[in-house]
Amino acid sequence: MKDELKRGFASDNNAGIHPEVLKAMQDANIGHCIAYGDDIYTQNAIAKIKEHFGEDIDVYFMFNGTGSNVLALKMLTESYNSIICAETAHINVDECGAPEKFTGCKLLSVPTKNGKLTIEKIKYHMHDFGFEHHSQPKVISIAQVTEMGTVYTQNEIKEITDYAHENGMFIHMDGARLCNAAVSLDISLREITADVGVDVLSLGLTKNGAMNAEAIIFFNQKMSDDFKYYRKQGMQLASKMRFMAVQFETLLSNDLWKKNAEHANKMAKILAKSVAEFPQIRITQEVQANGIFAIVPSNIIPRLQEEFFFYMWDEHKSEVRWMTSFDTQLEDIEKFVLRLKKLLK
Numbered sequence: 115m116k117d118e119l120k121r122g123f124a125s126d127n128n129a130g131i132h133p134e135v136l137k138a139m140q141d142a143n144i145g146h147c148i149a150y151g152d153d154i155y156t157q158n159a160i161a162k163i164k165e166h167f168g169e170d171i172d173v174y175f176m177f178n179g180t181g182s183n184v185l186a187l188k189m190l191t192e193s194y195n196s197i198i199c200a201e202t203a204h205i206n207v208d209e210c211g212a213p214e215k216f217t218g219c220k221l222l223s224v225p226t227k228n229g230k231l232t233i234e235k236i237k238y239h240m241h242d243f244g245f246e247h248h249s250q251p252k253v254i255s256i257a258q259v260t261e262m263g264t265v266y267t268q269n270e271i272k273e274i275t276d277y278a279h280e281n282g283m284f285i286h287m288d289g290a291r292l293c294n295a296a297v298s299l300d301i302s303l304r305e306i307t308a309d310v311g312v313d314v315l316s317l318g319l320t321k322n323g324a325m326n327a328e329a330i331i332f333f334n335q336k337m338s339d340d341f342k343y344y345r346k347q348g349m350q351l352a353s354k355m356r357f358m359a360v361q362f363e364t365l366l367s368n369d370l371w372k373k374n375a376e377h378a379n380k381m382a383k384i385l386a387k388s389v390a391e392f393p394q395i396r397i398t399q400e401v402q403a404n405g406i407f408a409i410v411p412s413n414i415i416p417r418l419q420e421e422f423f424f425y426m427w428d429e430h431k432s433e434v435r436w437m438t439s440f441d442t443q444l445e446d447i448e449k450f451v452l453r454l455k456k457l458l459k
């Protein structure tokens with residue numbers, strides 16, 4: 115393998131496509147079928163998604179997670195609204211202001227230690243309803259898994275969704291790593307979304323082994339009445355949709371999503387356990403899914419990155435992020451830990 119193609123711990127997005135997914139795309143590459151989703155592959159994929167999330171849902175495939183988050187939020191808001199989220203939320207820090215640009219809304223962020231919102235934290239922004247000088251809070255957006263690698267329990271989500279609904283607000287969930295959260299809690303995808311009151315989900319399977327399988331799922335079908343127009347205006351309507359559809363169908367069949375997420379989470383636990391042996395390294399978040407956050411002596415980071423690429427998370431604290439994925443191998447971890455050991459000597 116070329117050096118620059120070596121598996122590292124930078125991101126589950128850096129991994130390739132799961133071979134079964136690639137094969138399904140290859141198998142779908144025959145003949146012609148109607149474009150823009152009016153095809154049997156898309157119908158089958160939506161039926162499969164309904165097996166996991168329930169019958170009363172509306173599903174729209176999207177090109178990427180950012181588009182999925184942005185258009186989900188657009189659908190739930192008017193431009194005078196605000197969206198409450200964690201300071202570390204992808205929508206707040208990693209989407210180049212797209213949520214603000216396309217919704218016109220203000221993002222009201224909350225500092226958290228572990229990426230999770232709580233009612234106490236949300237309350238900080240819950241004021242001035244009906245006051246025309248203040249943006250009107252309408253959506254609480256949570257990420258499952260959070261950007262800090264932590265996982266909300268069902269009860270934690272339910273508390274937030276109940277609170278949102280009592281206050282006439284909606285819950286959006288960024289589920290870019292929903293599969294990792296479900297296996298971490300050992301429950302179904304439905305049990306951490308529809309069953310605990312999530313209104314709209316941005317479901318991502320790209321990090322789980324797809325090439326590009328992202329979707330918005332509306333658990334309340336009334337909310338999606340005009341969504342098809344917004345998706346087209348939002349430039350997220352795929353013409354050759356069958357190739358997205360088969361990715362969903364493959365990953366959501368025969369528990370492939372589960373196997374991939376279980377593997378990634380297991381690798382993260384092993385990596386975390388191995389690095390925890392070094393007294394110079396401090397793991398800063400509980401490892402509940404496939405991300406590890408750790409404070410590492412700053413002098414060794416560039417040298418470690420030369421061989422195993424990963425991102426600095428917080429330069430001021432010398433905190434890094436290591437991600438595992440469906441294709442992480444034990445030998446990747448062994449080599450990484452060996453190198454770490456040498457550098458820390």
Ligand SMILES: Cc1ncc(COP(=O)(O)O)c(C=O)c1O
Nearest residue numbers: 178179180181204257261288290
């Ligand atoms: C929490 C979270 N949400 C959403 C996304 C989706 O982003 P993209 O637009 O790159 O598909 C990512 C990607 O890294 C993510 O980590």
